Amino acid sequence: xxxxxxxxxxxxxxxxxxxxxxVAVTDDQPRILTIGGSALPSGPFELxxxxxxxxxxxxxEQQTHHPIGYVEQLYTFADRDxxxxxxxxxxxxxxxxxxxxxxxxSRTPAPTGDPEWRDWYAFFPWEDRRQVDEVRxxxxxxxxxxxxxxxxxxxxxxxxxxxxxIAFGLDGHGWNEDLVLQRYELLFEAALIPxxxxxxxxxxxxxxxxxxxxxxxxxATGMARLRAKIKYRPVVxxxxxxxxxxxxxxxxxxxxxxxxxxxxxxRRLIEQQDLVEEIGALATDTGGRPAxxxxxxxxxxxxxxxxxxxxxxx
Amino acid sequence: xxxxxxxxxxxxxxxxxxxxxxVAVTDDQPRILTIGGSALPSGPFELxxxxxxxxxxxxxEQQTHHPIGYVEQLYTFADRDxxxxxxxxxxxxxxxxxxxxxxxxSRTPAPTGDPEWRDWYAFFPWEDRRQVDEVRxxxxxxxxxxxxxxxxxxxxxxxxxxxxxIAFGLDGHGWNEDLVLQRYELLFEAALIPxxxxxxxxxxxxxxxxxxxxxxxxxATGMARLRAKIKYRPVVxxxxxxxxxxxxxxxxxxxxxxxxxxxxxxRRLIEQQDLVEEIGALATDTGGRPAxxxxxxxxxxxxxxxxxxxxxxx
DNA sequence: ACGACTTATACTCCAAACGAGCATTTCATA
DNA sequence: TATGAAATGCTCGTTTGGAGTATAAGTCGT
Numbered sequence: 013x014x015x016x017x018x019x020x021x022x023x024x025x026x027x028x029x030x031x032x033x034x035v036a037v038t039d040d041q042p043r044i045l046t047i048g049g050s051a052l053p054s055g056p057f058e059l060x061x062x063x064x065x066x067x068x069x070x071x072x073e074q075q076t077h078h079p080i081g082y083v084e085q086l087y088t089f090a091d092r093d094x095x096x097x098x099x100x101x102x103x104x105x106x107x108x109x110x111x112x113x114x115x116x117x118s119r120t121p122a123p124t125g126d127p128e129w130r131d132w133y134a135f136f137p138w139e140d141r142r143q144v145d146e147v148r149x150x151x152x153x154x155x156x157x158x159x160x161x162x163x164x165x166x167x168x169x170x171x172x173x174x175x176x177x178i179a180f181g182l183d184g185h186g187w188n189e190d191l192v193l194q195r196y197e198l199l200f201e202a203a204l205i206p207x208x209x210x211x212x213x214x215x216x217x218x219x220x221x222x223x224x225x226x227x228x229x230x231x232a233t234g235m236a237r238l239r240a241k242i243k244y245r246p247v248v249x250x251x252x253x254x255x256x257x258x259x260x261x262x263x264x265x266x267x268x269x270x271x272x273x274x275x276x277x278x279r280r281l282i283e284q285q286d287l288v289e290e291i292g293a294l295a296t297d298t299g300g301r302p303a304x305x306x307x308x309x310x311x312x313x314x315x316x317x318x319x320x321x322x323x324x325x326x
Numbered sequence: 327x328x329x330x331x332x333x334x335x336x337x338x339x340x341x342x343x344x345x346x347x348x349v350a351v352t353d354d355q356p357r358i359l360t361i362g363g364s365a366l367p368s369g370p371f372e373l374x375x376x377x378x379x380x381x382x383x384x385x386x387e388q389q390t391h392h393p394i395g396y397v398e399q400l401y402t403f404a405d406r407d408x409x410x411x412x413x414x415x416x417x418x419x420x421x422x423x424x425x426x427x428x429x430x431x432s433r434t435p436a437p438t439g440d441p442e443w444r445d446w447y448a449f450f451p452w453e454d455r456r457q458v459d460e461v462r463x464x465x466x467x468x469x470x471x472x473x474x475x476x477x478x479x480x481x482x483x484x485x486x487x488x489x490x491x492i493a494f495g496l497d498g499h500g501w502n503e504d505l506v507l508q509r510y511e512l513l514f515e516a517a518l519i520p521x522x523x524x525x526x527x528x529x530x531x532x533x534x535x536x537x538x539x540x541x542x543x544x545x546a547t548g549m550a551r552l553r554a555k556i557k558y559r560p561v562v563x564x565x566x567x568x569x570x571x572x573x574x575x576x577x578x579x580x581x582x583x584x585x586x587x588x589x590x591x592x593r594r595l596i597e598q599q600d601l602v603e604e605i606g607a608l609a610t611d612t613g614g615r616p617a618x619x620x621x622x623x624x625x626x627x628x629x630x631x632x633x634x635x636x637x638x639x640x
Numbered sequence: 641a642c643g644a645c646t647t648a649t650a651c652t653c654c655a656a657a658c659g660a661g662c663a664t665t666t667c668a669t670a
Numbered sequence: 671t672a673t674g675a676a677a678t679g680c681t682c683g684t685t686t687g688g689a690g691t692a693t694a695a696g697t698c699g700t
Contacts, residue, residue, distance in 0.1 A: 025373050028340055028404075028418055059339050059416055063405045088402045088420050090342075091377045102373055104342055104418070106402050174628055259647075277688065279649075294696095300647025301695040314488055573676075591659065593678080608667095614676025615666040636657095 025100050028057040030068045031227075033086065033234030034076070034110045036129060037251040040263040043114065043129040044231060045076065051224035052231065053127065057106070068108045075127060081250035082111040084241075086233050094226050109234045111250035132235065133270070135220045135228055138180075139192060139235070140270045151218060153182060159202040189269045192236040196229060239269055246287055249308040257295045257303035258282060286312065339414050342371040344382045345541075347400065347548030348390070348424045350443060351565040354577040357428065357443040358545060359390065365538035366545065367441065371420070382422045389441060395564035396425040400547050408540050423548045425564035446549065447584075449534045449542055452494075453506060453549070454584045465532060467496065473516040503583045506550040510543060553583055560601055560630055563622035571609050571617035572596060595636060600626065 031054035034045040047053050053075055061067030065083055073079055086107040094103060114129055133140040138152055156176045163169035179195045181187030199205045205219055205228075222228065242248050248264055262278050282288060288306040296302045345368035348359040361367050367389055375381030379397055387393055400421040408417060428443055447454040452466055470490045477483030493509045495501030513519045519533055519542075536542065556562050562578055576592050596602060602620040610616045 026340070026342055026371070028342065057340070057404070057418075059414065061406075064402065085401060087399060088378065090371065090420075092375075100373065104371075104420075106404075106418075171628055178629060257648090274687095274689065275647095276649080276651090276690085281687090296696080299697070300645075301649085301697090303648060314485055315492060571677090588659065588661095589676095590661085590678080590680090594658095610667080613668075614674075615668090615678085617677060 026102050026104060028104045028106065029054050030057050030064065030071075031105050031107045031230060032068060032072050032110055033107065033231055034072065034080070034112060035132070035234070035238060035251065036112055036114045037264045037267055038114050038129070040267050042132045042267050044132045044234075046128050046130050046223075048126050048224075049128060049130070050222065050227075052227045054105070064106055065108070068110070072110060076112070076115065078112070078115050080110040080112045082247055084109050084237075086230070086237060089226065089230070091226075105230075107230050107233065109237055111238075111247060113251065113253070132231070133220075135223060135231060136192070136196070136235065137218065137220050138195070139189075141187060141189070142266060142270060142272055148218065152180070155204055156180065156182075156202065159204070187271070189271055190236055190240045192239065193229075193232045196232040200229075242268060246308070246313070249287075252308070255291050255293075255305045255307050257305060258288075259303060261288075261306075340416050340418060342418045342420065343368050344371050344378065344385075345419045345421045345544060346382060346386055346424050347421065347545055348386065348394070348426060349446070349548070349552060349565065350426055350428045351578045351581055352428050352443070354581045356446045356581050358446045358548075360442050360444050360537075362440050362538075363442055363444070364536060364541075366541045368419070378420055379422070382424070386424060390426070390429065392426070392429050394424040394426045396561055398423050398551075400544070400551060403540065403544070405540075419544075421544050421547065423551055425552075425561060427565065427567070446545070447534075449537060449545060450506070450510070450549070451532065451534050452509070453503075455501060455503070456580060456584060456586055462532065466494070469518055470494065470496075470516065473518070501585070503585055504550055504554045506553065507543075507546045510546040514543075556582060558636060560622070560627070563601075566622070569605050569607075569619045569621050571619060572602075573617060575602075575620075599636070 031052050032045070033052060036043050036045075045053055053072065055071045057064065057067055061070065064085065069080060069083060086109050088104065088106045090102060090104040092102070094105075137148065160169055160172045160176060163172050175194075175198055177183045177185045178188075179191050179198050196205070199219070216222075220228075223231065238247075242265060248261065248268070251264055251268075252261065258279055259275075261282070262273060262275060265278070266272050287309060289309050291305040291307050293305045294302040295305050345366050346359070347366060350357050350359075359367055367386065369385045371378065371381055375384065378399070383394060383397060400423050402418065402420045404416060404418040406416070408419075451462065474483055474486045474490060477486050489508075489512055491497045491499045492502075493505050493512050510519070513533070530536075534542075537545065552561075556579060562575065562582070565578055565582075566575065572593055573589075575596070576587060576589060579592075580586055601623060603623050605619040605621050607619045608616040609619050
């Protein structure tokens, strides 16, 4: 299959690294781990690693000093124009999605490279629709409309309008929170996201913070995957503490999905699937009537792992 | 990020290649392209390639002499125990799923390496449930039961029984055609699929033909992805000729899913989504009442690409 | 102690989606 | 002309999912 000369040819020019979208939810806000504020943590894939996944686990745990509950491969990138080192070197990046919790207080020896948890909506302001921001919504719509208007020909314009409508839920097309990547790519194509240019503060507030290289695209991939996944797999629980209330669970889901859900229906869904069990205690700090504390039934992972679980969509 | 010494270290030991699960449907039978009868086509990732996907497209089209309609990345494998070259060399394989049609008669210069289309159920006999084979079903159930019985302890046994029931639709758990990979891994774990050992003809008939290295696992990954995908994306049409009848469409879906669907409901679903348009002609060779010939409405790809389409499940 | 406020929790309603079946139509062929 | 095979049209009952109403049980300020 692969002959020696081929390998030799690859040798000088191909590098393989692992890159992680590490997610936590803190104070009803999804957060991702960054290095230097604007890069996703990454590291080379080494021979010492048993597998890609264990390789990623190894050095992420080494950097964050606590274990990741859930890891899943996202996508492998190797486009020629991926920034990075300009000359002949080609970087193959295998990205992973990891779910965890922010480390408690014990900020042990600060890991190398200035790791920092950041609100993921800082990079994707338009993805948070939990409270309607009429101002930003219209501003975005106007910018998109301009792009549609500047189409070279009518046909292109029509396609563009259609894409905008679907991706951003305009003209009666409902908002679909799963289309994170499509929206990012559309904005990128519309040059509304000039990752390479400098932006004033106001633009950053509207179009989100930039990231190193194509890391923002990778983050978008991770967000999209996670938003889709929580609807049919019980992975949210990896982001919650051992015990929690149903409202806490709901708020976490809403934070990830970037939209609000109907409380009663949400509870109905959770209950009829036996996803959680009561712990017997009550949470009294809820502000209103105390809520039962519950715990995720890890034992159902065996059954549900394959079969799937449903969380409400909008 | 990646320093020079790291790259040098990788240089002698890492090889990146692309591997394809190429699917076609011929005579209501899903088929995959093999090289030498038991290997998936693969080739090295080269610097000349713009991207992974275009790299794959390039050499697959070069090998098969006709274009692939649809390509999607599957998974990247790099486990240490992936067979391949035993010594220090680590092979990173990026797998892709490609949909196409078997080339018509014009078998131009036979490509290198003896490419051959093979029925995919030859490798996964238990995945075809279109006609119930009571004999094989019970034989498999018995073998699984034995594995459950040989569990080291009761707890393991219970977990095993549960996994079998869900994966293979026993004890009232309905058959879920998407669990191709889980079933394969379960059978592998139960040592019912000794990829490395020799098998007699009878065993091969029951447990399917072996493939090179971990190619059968990769094929399982592709099958699972495709079975899941046809339910919410209009990708089946990549496997059909330009015009076809609704029954042909249904038979293709059934072939891929490995199970039969309710004809009237299937048509209702297709129609209410405007997936196809009538061509005006009739197919008279259907044996019964002639069927309207239809054509896939490619123009809806723009809309549906993001939003999704539904094909009936069982 | 009381009323206002907040959250938890229990039910009800309705419409769309879905699975299954019956009935009728329209061909080719024996 | 009868028969078989498939196409096509329609009905029915169940499930699922979205949305709303009502009530319970705490906290907190006065």
